[in-house]
Amino acid sequence: MSRPSKRVGRPRADEPGLSRERILAAALALVDEHGLAALTMRRLAERLGADPMSLYHHLPNKAAIVSGLVRAVFAEMRLPEPGAGEWPEQVRAWAGAYRDLAVAHPNLVLQIVTDAAAASEAAVLIGEPLHAALEAAGLPPAAVSHAAGLVVDFVHGYVLAEAGGETDDDSLIDLLDRYPPDRFPVQRRAHAAARAQPGAAFAAGLDIVIAGVRALAAAE
Amino acid sequence: MSRPSKRVGRPRADEPGLSRERILAAALALVDEHGLAALTMRRLAERLGADPMSLYHHLPNKAAIVSGLVRAVFAEMRLPEPGAGEWPEQVRAWAGAYRDLAVAHPNLVLQIVTDAAAASEAAVLIGEPLHAALEAAGLPPAAVSHAAGLVVDFVHGYVLAEAGGETDDDSLIDLLDRYPPDRFPVQRRAHAAARAQPGAAFAAGLDIVIAGVRALAAAE
DNA sequence: ACCTGAACACCGTTCAAGT
DNA sequence: ACCTGAACACCGTTCAAGT
Numbered sequence: 001m002s003r004p005s006k007r008v009g010r011p012r013a014d015e016p017g018l019s020r021e022r023i024l025a026a027a028l029a030l031v032d033e034h035g036l037a038a039l040t041m042r043r044l045a046e047r048l049g050a051d052p053m054s055l056y057h058h059l060p061n062k063a064a065i066v067s068g069l070v071r072a073v074f075a076e077m078r079l080p081e082p083g084a085g086e087w088p089e090q091v092r093a094w095a096g097a098y099r100d101l102a103v104a105h106p107n108l109v110l111q112i113v114t115d116a117a118a119a120s121e122a123a124v125l126i127g128e129p130l131h132a133a134l135e136a137a138g139l140p141p142a143a144v145s146h147a148a149g150l151v152v153d154f155v156h157g158y159v160l161a162e163a164g165g166e167t168d169d170d171s172l173i174d175l176l177d178r179y180p181p182d183r184f185p186v187q188r189r190a191h192a193a194a195r196a197q198p199g200a201a202f203a204a205g206l207d208i209v210i211a212g213v214r215a216l217a218a219a220e
Numbered sequence: 221m222s223r224p225s226k227r228v229g230r231p232r233a234d235e236p237g238l239s240r241e242r243i244l245a246a247a248l249a250l251v252d253e254h255g256l257a258a259l260t261m262r263r264l265a266e267r268l269g270a271d272p273m274s275l276y277h278h279l280p281n282k283a284a285i286v287s288g289l290v291r292a293v294f295a296e297m298r299l300p301e302p303g304a305g306e307w308p309e310q311v312r313a314w315a316g317a318y319r320d321l322a323v324a325h326p327n328l329v330l331q332i333v334t335d336a337a338a339a340s341e342a343a344v345l346i347g348e349p350l351h352a353a354l355e356a357a358g359l360p361p362a363a364v365s366h367a368a369g370l371v372v373d374f375v376h377g378y379v380l381a382e383a384g385g386e387t388d389d390d391s392l393i394d395l396l397d398r399y400p401p402d403r404f405p406v407q408r409r410a411h412a413a414a415r416a417q418p419g420a421a422f423a424a425g426l427d428i429v430i431a432g433v434r435a436l437a438a439a440e
Numbered sequence: 441a442c443c444t445g446a447a448c449a450c451c452g453t454t455c456a457a458g459t
Numbered sequence: 460a461c462c463t464g465a466a467c468a469c470c471g472t473t474c475a476a477g478t
Binding site for chain 2: 110113114115120121123124127128131132134135140141142143144145146147148149150152153154155156157158160161164167169171172175176179184186187189190191192193194196197200201204205207208209210211212213214215216
Binding site for chain 3: 460461462463464465466467468469470471472473474475476477478
């Protein structure tokens with residue numbers, strides 16, 4: 001009943017042969033469907049109807065495949081129209097677009113946030129609209145850099161938690177309920193109230209950042 | 221010249237026998253010294269002068285070792301004195317202590333930020349002083365939750381970038397210099413200015429958050 | 441030029457056997 | 460009760476050989 005060997009995908013008579021693009025596309029599909037742990041040279045090759053070793057002819061090693069994936073995903077990011085709306089709207093649009101990118105590939109979030117070489121190269125490519133918005137807010141240059149870092153780091157932390165699951169208010173309340181009711185009173189109040197507005201945390205965090213930037217710019 | 225087998229560490233005549241604590245302590249030392257990739261059941265056992273399989277008598281599997289490590293590191297966190305100083309100082313102290321924890325174990329940062337089960341349990345245990353400070357700022361309960369999330373996510377994003385390296389202003393400027401000089405003008409201005417204040421990004425990010433919290437609380 | 445197979449040096453973990 | 464050894468089903472990658 002079991003197939004004798006590889007060629008499982010959809011070989012077609014006119015099999016196009018391997019290429020960097022075809023390999024990366026198959027790798028992205030594999031990771032999106034089954035997680036990063038499922039990305040294996042052997043499994044990837046099987047999907048492509050090829051020998052595992054053939055992949056090494058197009059990419060030097062597995063690490064190159066993973067950073068190729070990160071780069072490809074960053075290239076997908078739809079940058080917000082520059083200069084559309086006031087600067088707070090621009091910041092919200094940029095952060096939302098970056099978050100969408102992570103949400104579209106939850107199994108790759110960790111690499112997106114982590115792969116320093118690929119990610120900081122990408123950060124430059126996508127970062128200009130964010131910096132421009134913060135400059136338009138009236139911040140001096142060094143503060144633009146710091147505020148942009150805050151936005152990026154917040155989005156990173158947020159999407160990591162989001163992709164990891166377990167971090168919504170309900171599950172935090174479940175955790176709190178495992179302790180005596182007099183412990184952690186402030187956290188109980190806070191999360192009980194926040195639970196009434198599910199999904200508001202991202203926008204609320206950005207609102208605080210924007211209010212802080214406004215205050216800092218006004219103080220200049 | 222090569223030793224015949226295991227017993228490499230420091231077996232001593234009165235070898236104490238394995239235990240969960242001894243295993244986790246050895247695992248933490250291994251990760252701190254050589255990175256998470258070096259944490260291998262076989263290598264860990266060798267350090268302990270035991271057979272790899274013996275470890276399974278004290279911990280169910282490797283994943284349990286890693287989350288045990290994360291929990292142990294969180295338990296090390298020195299929480300700031302509650303009620304010491306004004307609320308902005310309390311927020312800064314809390315964020316600084318959390319960051320210190322990550323800096324002390326850079327090879328474990330990814331797990332600290334990622335291991336949802338272990339980390340969100342720990343978040344509850346360490347989170348009360350942060351929430352109390354934000355409540356003292358005058359925020360309503362739901363906003364306390366959102367502001368705390370902002371602080372935590374910012375620290376997560378920041379320490380990840382810090383542990384990953386490559387993200388200081390100098391290396392960003394190097395990246396920018398690989399493009400024509402008319403590209404990314406705002407980022408060039410921003411990072412050139414920020415470079416003059418190395419290491420200021422963490423405190424500057426927190427300052428923006430604190431200013432935003434103050435503005436939000438005043439608007440209540 | 442591009443692809444392949446066998447082989448190497450690793451993994452985590454199961455299971456039956458030792459003391 | 461606690462520890463062990465052999466074995467299983469995997470890994471990424473090197474290298475010599477095929478077409």
